[in-house]
Amino acid sequence: MTKKKFNFYPGLPVKNRPFTLDDIVCGVDEAGRGPLAGPVFAAAVILDPKRPIEGLRDSKKLTEARRDELAPIIREQALAWAIAECSHHEIDTINILQATMLAMRRAVEQLGLTPTIALIDGNRCPQLPPAIRAHAVVEGDDKVHAISAASILAKTARDAALVALHEAYPQYAFDQHKGYSTALHLERLRLHGPCPVHRRSFAPVRALLKPDPCEPDLFASLEGVAA
Template sequence: MLICGVDEAGRGPLAGAVYAAAVILGPDHGIVGLADSKKLTEAKRDALAIQIKSQALAWAIAKADVAEIDQLNILQATMLAMQRAVMQVAANVTPDEVQVDGNRTPKLSWPARAIIKGDALVAEISAASILAKTARDAECLALHASYPQYGFDQHKGYPTPAHMAALQLHGASPVHRRSYAPVKAVLGQAQGSLF
């Protein structure tokens, strides 16, 4: 059975796009060390991402940008990024089932199920989590080059004390998510929930 594993990266940060990846490995992928991307070192993630891209039957990385996050909300933007990734993969290899990390699946044309902690349990989801995380981290390095005053290379957009201090000092950049409460607060808008 061809499983298409799907995972996301970047729901919690205050800036940048949310990424999703979809991966079909096939039965004899031979990739050792797949795990939840958060449990791996950056060097290990980067090495595995190269291996996944060369050895998977099919893979894709997609995103929903800051404007889509602010317009739709982070959950719907995440589902949109996942749909985009799966559709790109399925254009090359048709999955028998799509397995998504977490407790819900996007609307898809293929059988799909959500698997809580799937990134630790299913190799295809682990692979997707690694591709999504490395793609998002690469975006954060690019954002740092454009907006060095925020330190995106260090906190990757998460609301760390250093990021919050930079937001207070410099205000929100064009890549900050205006629908998120800490960014709204800096912009002087009504305080809402974090998500």
């Protein structure tokens, strides 16, 4: 009986793949660009072709329980994986885009195995060491299993970090909204003001630090928004 060949790149037709079978491919994704508080995380994963993992897809399309099931499997079965972050201080200093790129670079550089190409979720690539090619894949977290795996590791790591922040700042309910601009988070922000881990460069937080009567009601436009 012929064993079914596992497709690690279900959304990338062979003719469009920017690598060969000789390449060491790593997937890279981030979690936490949109929240008003906490760090942004990134993960890099090199999967083992001999140990495929079923059920990998964009972490946002998985339940929290399923992400929590897959994360330890990824860490156990991948050839290499790494998780990195940029703090809220770094985000406020260099902006969220550059902080995301930096977290991605840190994750790739921390891998125990050096890839020859990094497939990055989205339409932008971080600056990587010269020996590593970078290629952006729009919606890559549902097209490349290595990116899906990175998405899951980054998401579960960041969620765990926000649960830990809840212990320090329980009044903001970080364990429930994970820092995103939900109605609950905005309500707590109004009530308590920003705490030390809020991103001062983000408009709703900045508005509470230095209210400007000429600015529109940022909270009204953001209530219920989460990414």
